[in-house]
Amino acid sequence: MTIPLVPSLLRAHLSDLAENDGRIDNRDRWEGRDLELQHSVLPRAEGSARVRMGDTIVFAGVKFQIMQPYSDRPNQGGLMCSAEVRPVAGRHWEAGPPSAESIELGRVVDRGIRESGCIDVDSLCIIPGEKAWQVILDLFAISDDGNLFDAFALAGITALKNSVIPYERFEVGEDRQLDVSSTPIMCSYHKVGGRFVYDASGREELGGDERIHITLGDNDNVHSLQKGLKGIFSADEFTEIMEHSMKRTKELRKIVESL
Amino acid sequence: MGGYGDVQMIDENGKRVDGRGPGDLREITIETGVVPVADGSCRMTWGTNEAIVAIYGPMEAHPRKIQRQDRAVLDVSYNMAPFSTTDRMRPGFNRRSREISKVTKDALESVVLLELYPRSKIRVNIEIVSAEAGTRCVGLTAASVALADAGIPMTDMVVSVASGKINDIVVCDLNKEEDNYGEADLPMGILPNSGDLVFLQMDGNLSQEEFSEAWQYNMEAAQAIHSKMVEALKGGMQQ
Numbered sequence: 004m005t006i007p008l009v010p011s012l013l014r015a016h017l018s019d020l021a022e023n024d025g026r027i028d029n030r031d032r033w034e035g036r037d038l039e040l041q042h043s044v045l046p047r048a049e050g051s052a053r054v055r056m057g058d059t060i061v062f063a064g065v066k067f068q069i070m071q072p073y074s075d076r077p078n079q080g081g082l083m084c085s086a087e088v089r090p091v092a093g094r095h096w097e098a099g100p101p102s103a104e105s106i107e108l109g110r111v112v113d114r115g116i117r118e119s120g121c122i123d124v125d126s127l128c129i130i131p132g133e134k135a136w137q138v139i140l141d142l143f144a145i146s147d148d149g150n151l152f153d154a155f156a157l158a159g160i161t162a163l164k165n166s167v168i169p170y171e172r173f174e175v176g177e178d179r180q181l182d183v184s185s186t187p188i189m190c191s192y193h194k195v196g197g198r199f200v201y202d203a204s205g206r207e208e209l210g211g212d213e214r215i216h217i218t219l220g221d222n223d224n225v226h227s228l229q230k231g232l233k234g235i236f237s238a239d240e241f242t243e244i245m246e247h248s249m250k251r252t253k254e255l256r257k258i259v260e261s262l
Numbered sequence: 263m264g265g266y267g268d269v270q271m272i273d274e275n276g277k278r279v280d281g282r283g284p285g286d287l288r289e290i291t292i293e294t295g296v297v298p299v300a301d302g303s304c305r306m307t308w309g310t311n312e313a314i315v316a317i318y319g320p321m322e323a324h325p326r327k328i329q330r331q332d333r334a335v336l337d338v339s340y341n342m343a344p345f346s347t348t349d350r351m352r353p354g355f356n357r358r359s360r361e362i363s364k365v366t367k368d369a370l371e372s373v374v375l376l377e378l379y380p381r382s383k384i385r386v387n388i389e390i391v392s393a394e395a396g397t398r399c400v401g402l403t404a405a406s407v408a409l410a411d412a413g414i415p416m417t418d419m420v421v422s423v424a425s426g427k428i429n430d431i432v433v434c435d436l437n438k439e440e441d442n443y444g445e446a447d448l449p450m451g452i453l454p455n456s457g458d459l460v461f462l463q464m465d466g467n468l469s470q471e472e473f474s475e476a477w478q479y480n481m482e483a484a485q486a487i488h489s490k491m492v493e494a495l496k497g498g499m500q501q
Binding site: 045046047048051058060062064065066068085087089090091092093094098100101139141143145146147148172205 | 296297298299300310312314315316318321339341343344345346347348349350353354385387388389391392393
C-alpha cells in the first residue's frame with residue numbers, strides 16, 4: 004500500500020469540523036454509514052456474504068478443505084482467516100505479496116472470530132488423527148472507502164453463519180450446516196480531529212490518527228482488541244468507545260441473526 | 263481438453279445440458295459504477311461467472327521505467343478470488359493469470375487511444391469472484407465496459423466470447439460441464455463495429471468447417487452482447 008500524501012488542508016478541515024462536533028459527511032460522531040448486508044451471494048463458495056457500508060464494499064467467502072489434524076490435537080479441525088485487498092479496491096492499493104495492512108486486517112478479524120469460540124473445532128473432526136475439516140474464510144475488498152475492518156468482520160461472521168459443510172462433494176457423509184454458536188461483532192473507532200469517531204470514512208482515515216478495534220461477543224465479553232497507527236489515547240477515551248461498542252454490537256448482532 | 267466424447271452432452275433434439283440450443287448464450291447481466299471509489303467500473307455476470315472490474319487513471323506511471331514518452335500504458339491485472347472456484351484458489355499470481363492479464367492488456371491496448379495520455383498509466387483491475395467457464399472472456403468484455411464507464415476514449419469496445427465443440431457438435435459459449443468434456447475452445451475478442459479481432463486463442467481439435475462455424479457463432483454472439491453493453495452504459499448515464 005502506498006501512503007498517499009495527506010493534505011494538511013484536509014487535516015485542518017477535519018479539526019475545524021471536530022470543534023463543532025461535525026463530520027465531513029455530516030454524520031453524528033457515533034453514527035455508522037448506511038449498511039447493506041446480504042448472504043449466499045457467491046455460487047462457488049460454501050458460505051458467503053456481501054457488506055456495503057457507504058462506499059466501502061467487501062465480500063467474504065467460506066471454503067472447506069480436508070486436512071490431517073495436528074498430532075497434538077487429533078480430534079480438531081482448523082479455522083483459517085485471510086484478507087486480501089487487491090488493487091481493484093482503491094488507487095492506493097497495489098498488486099504484489101500481501102501488505103502489512105492487509106495481513107493486520109486478516110489477523111484482527113481472525114482473532115475476534117477464533118477467540119469467541121463460535122466455531123467448535125472438535126465438531127470439525129471426521130476421523131480422529133486422519134481427517135478433519137479446515138474452514139477457510141477469505142475476506143476480499145471490492146471498494147475501500149474506509150473501515151475495511153468492520154466490513155470484513157461483519158461479512159466474515161455472516162458468511163460463516165450461512166455455510167454448509169460439503170460432506171457430499173468430498174464423499175465423507177451428508178452435507179450439513181456449519182455450527183456457529185455465537186456472533187462476535189467488531190466496532191472500529193478512529194481519532195479524527197482530536198476525538199474518536201465510529202466507522203471512519205476513507206477521507207477521515209486519510210486525515211486522522213490512531214484507530215482502535217473492539218470485538219465483543221454475545222455477553223459483551225471482549226474477544227479482541229487492536230490499536231493501530233501512531234497516536235496516544237487516554238483511559239477515559241477508551242471507556243467512552245467501549246461503552247458505545249456495547250450498544251452498537253448489539254444492534255449489528257440483531258441484524259446478522261435476523262438473516 | 264477432457265475425455266473425448268465419452269459423456270453425452272447434447273440430446274437427440276440438439277438441446278444442451280442446460281437446455282440451450284447450439285448457438286445460444288448463457289444469461290448475461292451488466293452493471294456499471296459498482297466500485298464507487300474507482301474512476302470507472304463494471305460488474306458482469308455471465309451464467310454463474312461474475313467479474314468485477316475497476317479502472318483507475320489516467321494516473322502517473324511509476325516506476326518510471328514503464329513510462330512511454332508518446333503514449334499511456336495499460337496496467338492490467340486478472341485475478342481469481344480464492345472463493346471463485348469449487349476447490350479454493352490459493353491467492354497470488356500464477357502462470358495462468360499472468361498470461362490472461364497479458365493477452366487482455368494486448369487486446370485493450372489495441373483499442374484505447376493511448377497517445378492521448380503520454381507518460382501516464384491506466385489501471386485495469388479484473389477480479390473474478392465466481393468462475394464457471396470462460397472467465398477470460400467475461401473479464402475482457404467487462405473491462406471494456408468499465409473503460410467506457412471511466413470515459414477513456416477507445417476506437418471501439420472489445421466483446422469477447424468463445425465457442426467450442428462437444429460430442430462433435432460446434433456450440434457457442436461453453437458452460438462448466440461442457441468445458442470439462444469439451445473437445446475444443448475458441449475464445450475471440452471482437453470489435454463489434456468493424457468485425458475486426460484484437461484477441462484470439464484456441465486449443466483443442468477443430469476441422470476447417472468446424473472452425474468456420476465456431477468463428478461465425480462468435481461473430482453473431484458478439485453483436486448480441488454488444489447491445490447489452492451499450493444498454494448498460496446508457497442506463498448508467500441516466501442515473
